[in-house]
Amino acid sequence: MTARRTGLREQKKQATRQALREAALRLALERGPDNVRVDDIAEAAGVSPRTYNNYFSSREEAIVAAVTAERESRVAAAIAARPDGVRLADAVADAVVEQYTDPGTRQGDALVLITTRPALREAFVDAAARVEEPLTDAIAARICDRDRDAARVLAASVAAAIRIALDRWTSGTAGAPAVPGGLVVPSGPLPDLLRAALAPLAPALNAAEERAAARD
Structure with a gap:
């Protein structure tokens, strides 16, 4: 049961990371990277800015992660x-x-x-x-x-x-x-x-x- 919970937790983390990097790239392409804030990326991915900071240290890192994932x-x-x-x-x-x-x-x-x-x-x-x-x-x-x-x-x-x-x-x-x-x-x-x-x-x-x- 513990292993199952751990697996589900890891899947959720991976899904959140993917949602953040995809949102970051989409917004950067639509608006230009200079016009994208961390708060914008978090909102587009449906998470809080605090959660965003658990995954990426900057908007640039998230944008690049969409390509290098x-x-x-x-x-x-x-x-x-x-x-x-x-x-x-x-x-x-x-x-x-x-x-x-x-x-x-x-x-x-x-x-x-x-x-x-x-x-x-x-x-x-x-x-x-x-x-x-x-x-x-x-x-x-x-x-x-x-x-x-x-x-x-x-x-x-x-x-x-x-x-x-x-x-x-x-x-x-x-x-x-x-x-x-x-x-x-x-x-x-x-x-x-x-x-x-x-x-x-x-x-x-x-x-x-x-x-x-x-x-x-």
Whole structure:
């Protein structure tokens, strides 16, 4: 019974988070982000401003969450789904590129909004930090790291590399011309930037995997 109550409570929290981020993006697209207050988002989602603050620290974070939602867990799941024969560094790079360039996470109008507003660009880049915790679990499972310290260090390094790539990708959007359809062209292909940022971490990721294999 307790487990059921916990499950229902978690479902309610997830539904509230989803309602808030969807309301934030909808209002930002309708009014422009500068004309949207936290109180407006909370009212549109049917919750109090106090409840809003339990989920997001700013309107920018909520708007960006509408685009990046669940991406962190999908990265971890994609790593876990890679066959055992795939090196850890390749599994991480492939999973990151796949999930960060999935068209489903780059909703046209929302991406234009984010990449053309400095505060939203910053929040979009900073959101990469949230990949660290699920990535720690995924890496720990691959290297059988019992104290998790090595997995945490590697995951933090991957999160930093993603942030650097996203920062470079969005850095050229301010004042950049739009292509037909209104989409601003970011600075360079994102898959290439992600792989370049992750490349220096490959030796450390593979070495951790090799040490785990040697212990077995």
